[in-house]
Amino acid sequence: EVQLLESGGGLVQPGGSLRLSCAASGFMFGNYVMNWIRQLPAKGLEWVSGISVSSGTYYADSVKGRFTISRDNSKNTLYLQMDSLRAEDTAFYYCAQGVSLDYWGQGTLVTVSS
Amino acid sequence: DIVLTQTPLSLSVSPGQSAAISCKSSQSLLYSDGKTYLYWYLQKPGQPPQLLIYEVSNRFSGVSDRFSGSGSGTDFTLKISRVEAEDVGVYYCMQSLQLPKTFGQGTKVEIK
Numbered sequence: 033e034v035q036l037l038e039s040g041g042g043l044v045q046p047g048g049s050l051r052l053s054c055a056a057s058g059f060m061f062g063n064y065v066m067n068w069i070r071q072l073p074a075k076g077l078e079w080v081s082g083i084s085v086s087s088g089t090y091y092a093d094s095v096k097g098r099f100t101i102s103r104d105n106s107k108n109t110l111y112l113q114m115d116s117l118r119a120e121d122t123a124f125y126y127c128a129q130g131v132s133l134d135y136w137g138q139g140t141l142v143t144v145s146s
Numbered sequence: 147d148i149v150l151t152q153t154p155l156s157l158s159v160s161p162g163q164s165a166a167i168s169c170k171s172s173q174s175l176l177y178s179d180g181k182t183y184l185y186w187y188l189q190k191p192g193q194p195p196q197l198l199i200y201e202v203s204n205r206f207s208g209v210s211d212r213f214s215g216s217g218s219g220t221d222f223t224l225k226i227s228r229v230e231a232e233d234v235g236v237y238y239c240m241q242s243l244q245l246p247k248t249f250g251q252g253t254k255v256e257i258k
Contacts, residue, residue: 079247092246126194136194
């Protein structure tokens with residue numbers, strides 16, 4: 033059974049940093065594209081970032097230069113380093129498997145507020 | 147960026163009836179490999195989204211055959227047959243033809 037478990041969310045002040053983690057199990061992690069998607073409270077979905085099998089990285093314009101996606105295949109873990117956080121980054125952050133976003137984690141809440 | 151426009155934004159359906167949701171893309175989602183990169187997801191209350199349909203019309207593993215997808219190019223439809231109480235939630239279409247992946251605004255489905 034595919035499982036994705038996000039962690040690392042919390043309350044942070046504007047300009048601060050957070051590092052999200054997504055622990056994966058139940059599939060060959062290293063063989064899959066992985067993604068971060070966010071959902072603003074009571075709003076729609078926004079793709080944030082993706083990382084290929086060969087660790088090529090891709091970002092939405094809204095986070096480019098501030099967020100960094102990475103993966104550790106030896107630990108079956110996906111990361112999102114978030115720097116220079118803004119109020120508009122407040123959202124639930126989900127990790128999702130594959131190009132098709134086949135499976136999603138339960139999400140972790142990031143709140144950027146002073 | 148590719149814009150996906152869903153209609154309607156909300157839907158109230160009686161149990162056992164059918165429902166249809168439209169998703170229109172600002173450009174064709176057909177790729178040179180012959181595949182069309184349009185997907186449908188359902189987000190049930192308090193849960194993350196779950197994949198229902200991939201590449202327009204293929205049901206994902208474990209998805210009820212009451213869900214069907216159709217369409218081509220820029221116009222797509224998700225049909226829910228014999229609606230049940232467990233089908234309530236917000237339905238999203240998504241394209242992965244090009245980055246950034248983009249989602250429709252969502253269609254909230256409730257039971258009468």
